[in-house]
Amino acid sequence: MKTFERFYRNAKANRWYWLFALFCRVSLSIGFIASGMVKILGERFASGLSANHPMGAYLEALHHTGYYYTFIGVAQVIAAILLLIPRTVALGALLYFPIIVNITVLSFAVRFDGSFVSAPLMVLACLYLLFWNYDSLKYILPFKKHENKTIALKPARYSLRFPFGFAAAVIAMIAVVILFFAYGHDVMPRNDFKNCMAQFQQTEYEMIGKEFCECVHKKGEPLDICLGVFETAIP
Template sequence: MNAIKNHFWAQVFVIYTRFMLGGGFVFASMIKIKGRRFTTLPQEDANFGTAMHFFETMYQTGLYWQFLGWGQLIAGFLLMTQRYAKLGALVNFPIILNVFIITISMDFNLTPVITGMMLLANLGLLAWHWGELRTLVNLPLIPDLPNREENQRIWEITGLVLFAFTAGYRILRDGYDPIFWFGVCLLIGLGALVFKIVWMRRKTSWIGR
């Protein structure tokens, strides 16, 4: 496992998994925090036991609806910071597990596929950090090697930029364009990766002189 964890591209994959999971939760959290419905129209007349009836019931609770939003926002933020990603993976796990169980309990069409993939991704992050998280069950700590790629400042900055854009976009707009949001996030993420690769090549060339 340590051999995999010390591989550059494995760490980059984990970094972007955190960005995607965290970004998805931040995106979904804001509408709850603002006290708005998922849908544009009330669903009081939705059939009992349907997904729309379920969401309308949670929305009508008011405080609980916003509490869910804040939980998702905090978990997403922790994941995206990279610095606190281990805590983020722990906080996010019961939330995404709950979401997954909900989606398989009702008719959500293909949504369980998406939530199932998110749950597997979160389990993967917990496995990635198991060397340190195992102290929670009184097993000895297995520390990671220092100066790991996932601890570099560029990824912390990128995570904060992604968080600020996602939260700001959802705060300022009631409606949204998911393609626009994802496209901007993709450009930010790819920009950071290109910068990192170029920097590594220049650094290698300087050392080789």
């Protein structure tokens, strides 16, 4: 832990790490304020998505849960506002994290294009903010060996040394998420029938792909059933 905290102090004294933390705070806040206000105003999130789509069916049902739907929106907006206030960033990240992890798992489960890339990137950004606020959170972590001296003091002068290793790691993580979206699944429901069919055009699976897309977008069957039909039809 001493080695980690020395690295942490060096990161906190670097202007580039600070700028990246600021970028994460603002971008995460914008994301939750936008989606949260939709729920508070009583509108269905991703209203253009058909209710036959797995995510569309979920959002349609969620929209009809009454004040629970509003509660989710309020929680998102509160988390976003807390991230924007310097003194409450740690609390905001703690509230934000379980919400965005839930959204990420849901996106993966139903293979939803709309948040398949953005949601895991938001999880990583929130994890960075939790790391950035380690000095506020370390006392509730199950680690007893940490330095007692305060490590949250603002440096008199920030270092301008560019963290090339960290930048490369961020780019690599983004690339991994995008590649997983592009190649992680052989079949995706996509957001509508036309885009669903596009992934099978000029392939040997065009006919069984059409059955899969019709199963999802026209019949409104659960995704696992449609995937089962597709996998069974593969010669």
